Amino acid sequence: MVFASWRLVSPENWQHLRSWVLPELFINTGWLIVGVALLTTLLGTSLGWLTAVCRFPGRRLFSWALLLPMAMPAYVLAFVYIGLLDFSGPLQTSLREIGISSLMPPIRSRGGVIIVLSLALYPYVYLVARQAFLSQGTRAIEVAQSLGMSRRQAFYKVSLPLAAPWILGGLLLVLLETLADFGAVATFNYNTFTTAIYKSWFDLREPNTALQLASVLLGIALLLMLLEQLTRRRMRFSLTHSNRYSIDLKRGRALAAFSWCALILALGFVIPAIQLLSWIFSDALADLDSRYWGFALRSASLAGITALLLASLALLLRYCRRLAPNQISRSAEWLSRLGYALPGTVLAIGVAVPLARFSNTLQSWGIPVMLNAGIGALLLAYGIRFFAVAINPVDKAMLNVTPSMDEAARSLGAGFWRVLGRIHLPMISGGLFTAMALVFVDVMKEMPITLLVRPFGWDTLAVRVFEMTSEGEWERAALPALAIVITGLLPVFLLVRRTEK
Amino acid sequence: MQLTIENLNLSFGDQPVLHDVSLHLEQGQIGCLLGSSGCGKTTLLRAVAGFEQPDSGLIVAGGLPLNATGRIVAPHLRNIGMVFQDYSLFPHMPVAANVQFGLRDMNRAQRSTRAAEVLEMVGLADYGKRYPHELSGGQQQRIALARALAPNPGLLLLDEPFSNLDAELRERLSTEVRDILKSCDTTALLVTHDQYEAFAMADEIGVMEGGEIRQWSSAYEIYHKPETRFVANFIGDSTWLHGTIRADGRIDSELGILPKPRDGSFVTGQGVEVLLRPDDLQHDDASALQMAVQKKAFRGADILYTLELPGGETTKSLVPSHHNHRINEAIGIRLEMDHVIAFPA
Numbered sequence: 001m002v003f004a005s006w007r008l009v010s011p012e013n014w015q016h017l018r019s020w021v022l023p024e025l026f027i028n029t030g031w032l033i034v035g036v037a038l039l040t041t042l043l044g045t046s047l048g049w050l051t052a053v054c055r056f057p058g059r060r061l062f063s064w065a066l067l068l069p070m071a072m073p074a075y076v077l078a079f080v081y082i083g084l085l086d087f088s089g090p091l092q093t094s095l096r097e098i099g100i101s102s103l104m105p106p107i108r109s110r111g112g113v114i115i116v117l118s119l120a121l122y123p124y125v126y127l128v129a130r131q132a133f134l135s136q137g138t139r140a141i142e143v144a145q146s147l148g149m150s151r152r153q154a155f156y157k158v159s160l161p162l163a164a165p166w167i168l169g170g171l172l173l174v175l176l177e178t179l180a181d182f183g184a185v186a187t188f189n190y191n192t193f194t195t196a197i198y199k200s201w202f203d204l205r206e207p208n209t210a211l212q213l214a215s216v217l218l219g220i221a222l223l224l225m226l227l228e229q230l231t232r233r234r235m236r237f238s239l240t241h242s243n244r245y246s247i248d249l250k251r252g253r254a255l256a257a258f259s260w261c262a263l264i265l266a267l268g269f270v271i272p273a274i275q276l277l278s279w280i281f282s283d284a285l286a287d288l289d290s291r292y293w294g295f296a297l298r299s300a301s302l303a304g305i306t307a308l309l310l311a312s313l314a315l316l317l318r319y320c321r322r323l324a325p326n327q328i329s330r331s332a333e334w335l336s337r338l339g340y341a342l343p344g345t346v347l348a349i350g351v352a353v354p355l356a357r358f359s360n361t362l363q364s365w366g367i368p369v370m371l372n373a374g375i376g377a378l379l380l381a382y383g384i385r386f387f388a389v390a391i392n393p394v395d396k397a398m399l400n401v402t403p404s405m406d407e408a409a410r411s412l413g414a415g416f417w418r419v420l421g422r423i424h425l426p427m428i429s430g431g432l433f434t435a436m437a438l439v440f441v442d443v444m445k446e447m448p449i450t451l452l453v454r455p456f457g458w459d460t461l462a463v464r465v466f467e468m469t470s471e472g473e474w475e476r477a478a479l480p481a482l483a484i485v486i487t488g489l490l491p492v493f494l495l496v497r498r499t500e501k
Numbered sequence: 502m503q504l505t506i507e508n509l510n511l512s513f514g515d516q517p518v519l520h521d522v523s524l525h526l527e528q529g530q531i532g533c534l535l536g537s538s539g540c541g542k543t544t545l546l547r548a549v550a551g552f553e554q555p556d557s558g559l560i561v562a563g564g565l566p567l568n569a570t571g572r573i574v575a576p577h578l579r580n581i582g583m584v585f586q587d588y589s590l591f592p593h594m595p596v597a598a599n600v601q602f603g604l605r606d607m608n609r610a611q612r613s614t615r616a617a618e619v620l621e622m623v624g625l626a627d628y629g630k631r632y633p634h635e636l637s638g639g640q641q642q643r644i645a646l647a648r649a650l651a652p653n654p655g656l657l658l659l660d661e662p663f664s665n666l667d668a669e670l671r672e673r674l675s676t677e678v679r680d681i682l683k684s685c686d687t688t689a690l691l692v693t694h695d696q697y698e699a700f701a702m703a704d705e706i707g708v709m710e711g712g713e714i715r716q717w718s719s720a721y722e723i724y725h726k727p728e729t730r731f732v733a734n735f736i737g738d739s740t741w742l743h744g745t746i747r748a749d750g751r752i753d754s755e756l757g758i759l760p761k762p763r764d765g766s767f768v769t770g771q772g773v774e775v776l777l778r779p780d781d782l783q784h785d786d787a788s789a790l791q792m793a794v795q796k797k798a799f800r801g802a803d804i805l806y807t808l809e810l811p812g813g814e815t816t817k818s819l820v821p822s823h824h825n826h827r828i829n830e831a832i833g834i835r836l837e838m839d840h841v842i843a844f845p846a
Contacts, residue, residue: 400592402587402589404585404586404587404589405589405591407547407550407552407576407583407585407589408583408585408589408591408648409577409591409602410551410552410575410576411550411576411577411579411581411582411583411649411658412577412582412602412603412648412649412652413577413578413580413603413605413652414577414602414603414605415575415577422591422602423591426593427591427592427593
């Protein structure tokens with residue numbers, strides 16, 4: 001759909017885009033991608049290696065606490081840091097009072113966006129890197145040492161290359177999220193494709209421009225997705241579980257490791273969380289009124305409905321594939337996974353434009369419908385974007401039910417319904433629950449789709465955050481943001497429970 | 502329950518898997534399908550269970566045809582139990598619930614009595630409340646057996662039941678399982694690639710190759726009276742000795758004159774290959790027949806010597822372990838062949 005917009009391109013318009021808008025967008029997006037990639041790789045890999053392999057005080061705590069920033073959407077982190085560090089923020093103000101203001105680099109800068117996005121997104125790399133280092137165990141290092149390498153050499157020649165495909169996989173997810181990010185860059189007034197699409201759609205009322213920009217962004221995202229599929233193929237070589245490998249860190253090094261982990265945890269979660277709370281208690285408690293509960297209720301009901309729909313859909317698709325594995329259901333699944341690569345803004349426009357045209361057509365026939373602003377469109381867009389989130393846990397749970405379990409139950413005299421009720425449903429209920437929880441939280445956090453597709457007046461928590469931050473009222477954005485962060489903690493705990501097992 | 506399979510053919514797509522398979526088990530007999538991987542033995546088992554559909558042929562269990570055209574009996578209605586290679590215990594249920602899963606027609610009290618009974622039988626009476634992941638491999642294996650036996654199936658199928666266990670446990674369990682099956686008088690058909698397991702458990706063994714049963718008979722017959730050269734090579738240690746049929750039917754060989762072969766019609770002067778088992782060659786210091794030791798493999802109670810035949814080829818002999826000879830030393834050998842097995846050269 002989005003690509004089809006090229007038919008409608010007027011040459012002058014495109015000329016204007018190419019010479020005035022696109023260069024800036026490409027440069028900004030390019031810097032953003034390179035910067036975030038470098039910084040998240042550095043953070044994720046170093047933290048993952050430290051908590052997986054080294055022994056130092058606080059390691060157990062850090063190994064799960066470092067996942068907490070996942071609960072903090074990038075746009076929340078963004079407005080908290082701007083509020084904290086901007087010219088009128090408390091830090092700058094107090095620095096000016098003692099006369100050393102010029103030392104502070106401005107937060108609203110390219111570096112600032114990169115740091116904030118990296119703090120929000122490094123857990124994706126951290127999670128997979130840690131898992132890779134944990135599971136490669138001692139064997140590979142021992143083999144390298146027996147072949148005459150020092151421990152340091154063994155790390156660079158064996159450990160790191162073994163973990164590399166995983167790290168790369170996590171990194172590509174980070175980059176997809178970076179491309180898709182709208183809230184954080186908008187708060188920073190940093191122009192990227194997503195903000196440009198939003199502006200041309202909402203402020204300039206130029207749907208065709210929006211569509212063209214969206215198609216460029218889509219191209220980049222698809223390229224990344226393709227890369228992700230390729231690295232996944234390389235992850236075939238197995239990591240065998242053997243004894244845990246660990247290095248005891250002494251005094252100075254232990255202190256350094258501790259400080260590094262503590263610094264990132266503080267920057268990524270503790271400081272922003274405290275700042276949110278202090279804003280709420282000092283300025284925004286009055287906002288806790290019926291309007292606020294309306295935002296919360298709308299967020300929760302949208303998230304709940306989407307979660308329920310997607311979990312059932314995932315279950316249905318899985319079941320079809322189990323009963324009749326064929327090419328069609330497999331490619332349908334691959335396509336549905338593609339949805340996750342679609343940036344929210346692209347998807348929103350891809351859904352909104354055809355529906356708007358369709359309803360215009362209907363209205364021209366005298367049928368009064370307002371499909372373009374319907375809840376249905378919103379759910380459809382959420383569904384496409386988050387289906388992959390729902391199917392993964394259902395998939396994993398289904399894997400536990402081996403075909404021979406079906407057969408065992410059948411050979412013990414159980415018919416179809418008894419197998420379904422006694423074996424399948426109890427065994428996959430955990431996976432279904434996880435799927436719903438993950439989708440729920442993702443929808444709660446989601447900003448650009450909700451902004452672009454929601455029906456008039458249908459404001460959610462995320463929309464409220466956006467409105468308050470675009471007016472610079474950080475204190476009043478804190479309350480809805482906190483609700484989002486608290487819900488976001490749920491999947492983090494699910495994740496922690498699974499990895500600590 | 503008797504089991505009869507007649508001329509069974511089965512293919513996956515255009516790939517034939519089973520070809521013209523027939524076998525018969527009496528009530529209470531234990532049969533074993535023995536073969537290397539890919540020979541079709543597991544497919545045959547799954548066809549009996551009803552998880553694969555044969556193209557043609559008949560499976561009859563307890564007088565009831567299971568796959569007559571238009572009246573194929575569904576797996577859960579066959580009254581045939583199965584123990585899977587990976588045990589396939591239901592991980593979300595405790596052991597007792599696993600064992601009771603197949604007991605649908607009973608009330609609660611009867612179910613728990615029966616479950617306790619079979620758990621007692623496999624020696625795990627106190628494990629009813631545990632979950633499968635809390636049990637060792639050997640215990641899971643026994644629970645799988647108890648679960649399959651609980652509904653009192655007329656026929657029990659076991660798919661490589663001991664392959665995930667270590668050697669010692671495998672040996673102990675295989676005799677235990679045989680005793681349990683015999684005490685319940687359950688007909689059973691088992692699949693394995695381990696011939697010693699087959700010897701330990703089975704009344705009848707079917708050696709399978711390329712989707713066909715090459716020989717269906719007792720362990721003794723399979724070892725000592727193989728009907729084809731493939732079976733002779735597949736089972737036990739075998740070496741071959743060249744020979745020529747004499748006018749009186751006996752065989753001229755470099756080890757002297759051997760008795761008349763048991764089976765087969767040979768003509769005078771025909772070249773043959775004679776099967777030599779390590780236990781056919783007895784060590785005897787007094788024997789005039791001397792062979793040089795080429796290799797030796799110490800096996801505890803006995804030593805397996807590889808000996809050089811006069812013509813330069815080798816054969817093997819199993820000798821009690823206190824006859825410890827050096828490499829290259831010549832030792833006396835006496836042939837002890839109750840039945841000579843020969844195939845045309």
